[in-house]
Amino acid sequence: DFNYAFQNDIKPAFGVKDQVLQQFLANGIVNWGHTERLLSDGMDLANTAKNGKRTHLVTALLEGATGAGKSALAAKIAMDAQCPCVRLINPQALIDHGEAGKCQAIVRAFEEAHKSSQSVVVVDNIERLLDYNPIGPRFSNAVCQTLLVQLRVNPPKGRRCLVLATSSNKDVLRQMGLLGCFDKMLHVPTLRSNTHVAQALKGLGGVDERDISQISSDIGSRELSLPIKRMIHVAGVAETTCGSKGFASKFISLLEEDESLAGAGSKFSRSNF
Amino acid sequence: DFNYAFQNDIKPAFGVKDQVLQQFLANGIVNWGHTERLLSDGMDLANTAKNGKRTHLVTALLEGATGAGKSALAAKIAMDAQCPCVRLINPQALIDHGEAGKCQAIVRAFEEAHKSSQSVVVVDNIERLLDYNPIGPRFSNAVCQTLLVQLRVNPPKGRRCLVLATSSNKDVLRQMGLLGCFDKMLHVPTLRSNTHVAQALKGLGGVDERDISQISSDIGSRELSLPIKRMIHVAGVAETTCGSKGFASKFISLLEEDESLAGAGSKFSRSNF
Amino acid sequence: DFNYAFQNDIKPAFGVKDQVLQQFLANGIVNWGHTERLLSDGMDLANTAKNGKRTHLVTALLEGATGAGKSALAAKIAMDAQCPCVRLINPQALIDHGEAGKCQAIVRAFEEAHKSSQSVVVVDNIERLLDYNPIGPRFSNAVCQTLLVQLRVNPPKGRRCLVLATSSNKDVLRQMGLLGCFDKMLHVPTLRSNTHVAQALKGLGGVDERDISQISSDIGSRELSLPIKRMIHVAGVAETTCGSKGFASKFISLLEEDESLAGAGSKFSRSNF
Amino acid sequence: DFNYAFQNDIKPAFGVKDQVLQQFLANGIVNWGHTERLLSDGMDLANTAKNGKRTHLVTALLEGATGAGKSALAAKIAMDAQCPCVRLINPQALIDHGEAGKCQAIVRAFEEAHKSSQSVVVVDNIERLLDYNPIGPRFSNAVCQTLLVQLRVNPPKGRRCLVLATSSNKDVLRQMGLLGCFDKMLHVPTLRSNTHVAQALKGLGGVDERDISQISSDIGSRELSLPIKRMIHVAGVAETTCGSKGFASKFISLLEEDESLAGAGSKFSRSNF
Amino acid sequence: DFNYAFQNDIKPAFGVKDQVLQQFLANGIVNWGHTERLLSDGMDLANTAKNGKRTHLVTALLEGATGAGKSALAAKIAMDAQCPCVRLINPQALIDHGEAGKCQAIVRAFEEAHKSSQSVVVVDNIERLLDYNPIGPRFSNAVCQTLLVQLRVNPPKGRRCLVLATSSNKDVLRQMGLLGCFDKMLHVPTLRSNTHVAQALKGLGGVDERDISQISSDIGSRELSLPIKRMIHVAGVAETTCGSKGFASKFISLLEEDESLAGAGSKFSRSNF
Amino acid sequence: DFNYAFQNDIKPAFGVKDQVLQQFLANGIVNWGHTERLLSDGMDLANTAKNGKRTHLVTALLEGATGAGKSALAAKIAMDAQCPCVRLINPQALIDHGEAGKCQAIVRAFEEAHKSSQSVVVVDNIERLLDYNPIGPRFSNAVCQTLLVQLRVNPPKGRRCLVLATSSNKDVLRQMGLLGCFDKMLHVPTLRSNTHVAQALKGLGGVDERDISQISSDIGSRELSLPIKRMIHVAGVAETTCGSKGFASKFISLLEEDESLAGAGSKFSRSNF
């Protein structure tokens, strides 16, 4: 386990602490259809990295819509991999570090990881690490170059490393040549059907069975694209503000307002945001 | 109340003082049709943030035309939410702080808010915070990235936070991906009919009933798009300069000159400004 | 009067001295048709700012062609307003101050004005303040943002302020969103007819009645667009160089050469400069 | 005269010394058709500036092709104006001064000029002062803004100033709004006919009458556009390298090679350089 | 041998150590069809550089797809050339050196090489050295200019030098004029047929003969473009994760997923990454 | 001679030493058809500069393809001119000097040259001096402006100066206005026919007469564009690697591979590099 690891391997000098990855899992992992497959793919990656005869470095990208659950899944896989060293490169923690500080943090995280026999490096939210802005576009080329180089640095002889990165902007990464740095692409989907929603609400807990049934039938076969994080938020708002109208109908009307759920007359989808 | 809050919670180290938010309400809140609904939506947001089981962070954007009343409404909601800690991020106060200073002020305001059990953060006039200029366009990407990250930082366990931002440039925010950071969009409309104007003038006080009637009938069903702030200014100018012509006709002619009010031969609307 | 003001109100720490505004009036104000109306509109603005119940801040832009007389009129109105504090933001005085220095000067001028019960702030030649160059275009976004914010800062309770700005590039100001910061637009026209020229030459003094008659008939109904400043210059050149040809015909031929005055075969107008 | 001036007026602290302007006249002023008219126009400008009742500042631009003689003519007019103070703003002398240094030099030259009762400021080769490069285009906006402001600064009461600027890139100056800063435009033409060339060669001296006749007849009515500076250079090369071929035919063949002179089969003109 | 060289020639002050070049050969050189020809071409280059009467400097570029084996082949040729001095310019080692640091490292590597009677300079991954990013595009022009100059600097009299550079972005190098700096271009191809794959898997070792046969027949005449580095990785993943499905079919399905191998319904090729 | 010059004139404080110009002539000057004419044109330039009555400054540009022999010819002419002072502005020597350092070096070289009664300034490889990169394009405008000014600075009275510059990018120089700074353009061509090649190989020495004959007949009337520097390199490679195939056929096949020599099926020419 982690405690054991920290005591018997190297000490984390920078970056991830167990609780930071835990924070990514604030709402746990609710099973809703694609979850199991994604976690099993993640375990395959971890196995290949830890035990492969010819593969001492495995790099994977979890990509999908905003709120699809990329960071949560990366954290879960990183923790389940049970490596003695886990390093997180986290834009939130690097917010006032500037371009050079970010580059340094990336280099250092990999250096530390490479000192351990087995390590996981989580590179969360690459587009924020890059300070990417579609207007221009603007971004930090220094951070980009650092990633382009670091993602291909082999760990020293006898060391093994799994890299898990997340991004909601696959196209930009492709244009920058960053996609070519990953051995594996894992797409993290949004909830697309009433079955997905029903399963997720059940897993979430605290929602009445009848509400779930009604929601499921209200959605029916209408078009839906709902990130899990958004679903949890909407459920929260519905709870607080439904009053006498009832949870189910408030939940549905919030989705429609959001345009996650196609309704009559809806013109713009939330994905336009 | 606020005094209680300040004594029993944390001390405001930076930013908002009660009177700054008060300044946003220099002309009070006059009821003119959409006002009640907007304030009630605001209270729902506050409730969800303060009491929601699953929602510890709620972020909302008040957007609408220049002078529509966005800052005044944000201030009103922030004060009515009765949270022990309120922080204001105010471009006027940050005018000579430079890019780095603005980023720091943003980070610090959120950090302080997150130290309180319940907080409101008002981010006023995002496009000014961004130093946005449509020619180029130019803007501070550093400020933008800081907002993109900060607007999604969850308060620590057990803490709750409501974020209220204002902007009159929704399109730019969408392009930069900032819209996706908000849980809720509140559109603040302009006055569009003679009823709106009559109601607002009545609420404003000091205007003769007959003048209001005449203005109402002069507007009739002509097209109108008048921000509340502009209406108050125009009423002020009319008062001072109407002389013998009478308030009502001066008021109407100022609106026509302004092109807030469609008249014969009007070619350019003030919105072109 | 001014002396009184300076002794009984605050002392001018920076910027305008009475004589600088006087310099803008080097050639006085000659009455030529639109002058009276413009000055009376200016007085209305001053009245509204000084006495309006609801209007403690009034901002106006005097815009028109190069040399149309914008700065002179702004100076005249500012002095006639008889406020105890007048502040001038003058690109000529800020020429070697750099971007930051200009921003500071702007902020300071407003701060000082806001300390007085009644103040006028003259912001002369906004495009020069912005270091605007149509090639690129290039300009100081920092100065632009400072103006965008400062032009909307309300004076503190009980204080009143009139802002008079000048510009010959209204389009650029519109694009930057600066037009929306002004409560009132005052267009300063050029001389367009022989009547205008005759009236102005008469007012100028020292020109023979017969010359004026001849000039008036020479212009006849030809198209004309002549800024007052240019007219005064052309009259000066004609005086010095007419020799025996006579003032009137030299004056006319200079206008034609200038292409202020449409003539046979004229292809480019001076406004192309 | 100059000596008198320097002793009885102010001392030149910076910039022009008599001999620098003299250098611009290394090859003197040869009379070739347009020369007299240009010099007389220059004297008119000087008179207007020095004696005009209403004109205390006169600004003129000498513009024309590279080598057309702009700097030489500006120097001649400046010296003939017989003002106690002459200041030269010279890109060659400012080559390693950087943007800020150039701006300062400009401001200082005008300041010094304005201390004298009568002054001439020569602003040579504006496009070099601007570091103008058509690729981009690139240029110093700071220098441009300084010129835009300085060219309009009135000398203090009782002082008079003539500004003579030169440029071979009128279009760029127009785009930047610099043309509008000049009261007068003087076009400096190239030699366009055999008469021009014959007259200039005669004035130059040391060329055989028969050679001049032959050159004149060789040019005949062919198209020609030859800057005076180039003509002097070509005459020099012809002298040194003609050998037995004779001066005239060498001179003509050099012009053809140059494509200043239209010949059979010439496709590109030197002006394409 | 190397040891001898280091003892009797100059000491490596910077850059390559034998083991770094060794790292480029982590997976050895497996013979798969084009390998021999490439190595023999490399030896020709080395001979020409070391023994040519008129050729004291030979510069070659190994270019090809990502993972095609460019760095490995350059390292092999550099070591086989048996020169007393080998210098490596390696973007991985220069990651935090900045633009100036990279330029200096390049200059110094060449300077050191030129001190030896015979030297090899390996310039690995030019596009990373240039910090090249296709968005913009952005790159370090300083590094580019340094290469443009250094690649043409002749070693001093009596010294000889072989330069081996690698790049996967030939087009960009051509646009920048860098291609013109190379005497020779060596294209490093990907595996294009089942024969190539069979030969490479055999050389790799540890793969069952029957699996190789099956893979070869599965590929058949389908279109294939597989870099050797990717093939080795895919073999590694197949080994670890094939389970009972068998190595061959897992290997094939990974290639199809990768889109290195054309399959039914494949729309995007990995080269789009 | 040079020694005499250095002892009796000024000492070279910076830049060229005799041996650096000698380095440009590492392979001597082989006579191959256009060589004599170019050298004689060069001597004419030197004569005009040294003895012309009206021409104290002569500036010439040697332009042509990469490797055409521009630098070698400039060096030869500079040395043959027998001036007491020769200055070289050499991008290779200025590689780590930065923009400002390059400008300074240029200014200083001219200053030193102008101290001598007769001087030659060689400005080698202008596009490298400018750090020119076609992507963007990017270049140092400061260096460009310095050249634009310096190339026109007349030496002081009684001093004489010849400037020889080289460039393989005439178009860029024209766009920047640099071409207009040269009195004379000398085009340095590539070898275009079998006669050229035969003559050059003969001059080079060490190549068998029969090989030359065979090469000449192999080329026949095929299209050819071969810079002299490339020809010497190709001859060197052919010598070292021809083995039993024979020099001539190896030489021809290298030219074909290079695409300097049109062959069946050749699609891209080396000039595309």
Ligand SMILES: Nc1ncnc2c1ncn2[C@@H]1O[C@H](COP(=O)(O)OP(=O)(O)OP(=O)(O)O)[C@@H](O)[C@H]1O
């Ligand atoms: N099956 C699931 N997969 C992923 N996340 C889940 C799942 N079930 C519940 N969650 C919760 O949903 C949230 C997903 O948010 P997360 O921040 O991981 O999304 P994201 O895709 O990284 O968003 P962003 O694009 O903003 O970075 C987390 O709070 C997580 O605890």
Ligand SMILES: Nc1ncnc2c1ncn2[C@@H]1O[C@H](COP(=O)(O)OP(=O)(O)OP(=O)(O)O)[C@@H](O)[C@H]1O
């Ligand atoms: N119903 C109302 N809603 C909003 N503001 C009101 C209302 N009634 C009166 N007001 C007054 O109208 C003014 C609205 O101005 P405010 O600065 O809030 O507008 P804004 O939309 O933020 O403008 P800007 O785009 O310039 O930031 C305030 O002075 C406020 O006191």
Ligand SMILES: Nc1ncnc2c1ncn2[C@@H]1O[C@H](COP(=O)(O)OP(=O)(O)OP(=O)(O)O)[C@@H](O)[C@H]1O
């Ligand atoms: N009726 C008038 N209106 C304005 N100016 C007048 C009038 N009569 C005379 N003048 C004189 O005309 C000149 C107008 O010049 P002024 O600098 O004010 O023009 P401007 O429009 O500000 O020019 P610029 O675009 O260059 O700033 C002043 O010298 C002023 O004294």
Ligand SMILES: Nc1ncnc2c1ncn2[C@@H]1O[C@H](COP(=O)(O)OP(=O)(O)OP(=O)(O)O)[C@@H](O)[C@H]1O
């Ligand atoms: N009539 C003339 N007009 C102008 N210059 C003449 C005349 N006769 C002879 N010259 C000589 O011709 C040369 C003109 O060169 P000058 O440098 O003045 O041209 P320019 O137009 O300023 O060139 P550039 O565009 O390079 O600045 C001078 O050496 C001057 O002495």
Ligand SMILES: Nc1ncnc2c1ncn2[C@@H]1O[C@H](COP(=O)(O)OP(=O)(O)OP(=O)(O)O)[C@@H](O)[C@H]1O
């Ligand atoms: N025949 C071969 N040619 C080249 N490399 C081979 C060969 N056989 C095995 N390899 C191995 O394949 C790998 C090739 O990877 P290498 O890094 O050299 O590729 P690359 O083209 O430089 O990739 P990149 O574009 O990422 O720089 C090395 O690990 C090398 O040991």
Ligand SMILES: Nc1ncnc2c1ncn2[C@@H]1O[C@H](COP(=O)(O)OP(=O)(O)OP(=O)(O)O)[C@@H](O)[C@H]1O
């Ligand atoms: N007739 C000749 N003309 C020029 N150079 C020759 C001639 N004969 C032999 N050479 C040799 O050819 C080489 C020409 O190379 P040089 O560097 O001068 O070309 P370049 O055009 O300056 O190339 P670059 O474009 O790379 O600067 C020199 O080594 C020179 O000694």
Ligand SMILES: [Mg+2]
């Ligand atoms: Mg995430």
Ligand SMILES: [Mg+2]
């Ligand atoms: Mg607001």
Ligand SMILES: [Mg+2]
């Ligand atoms: Mg003005």
Ligand SMILES: [Mg+2]
């Ligand atoms: Mg000149």
Ligand SMILES: [Mg+2]
């Ligand atoms: Mg490589």
Ligand SMILES: [Mg+2]
């Ligand atoms: Mg060269």
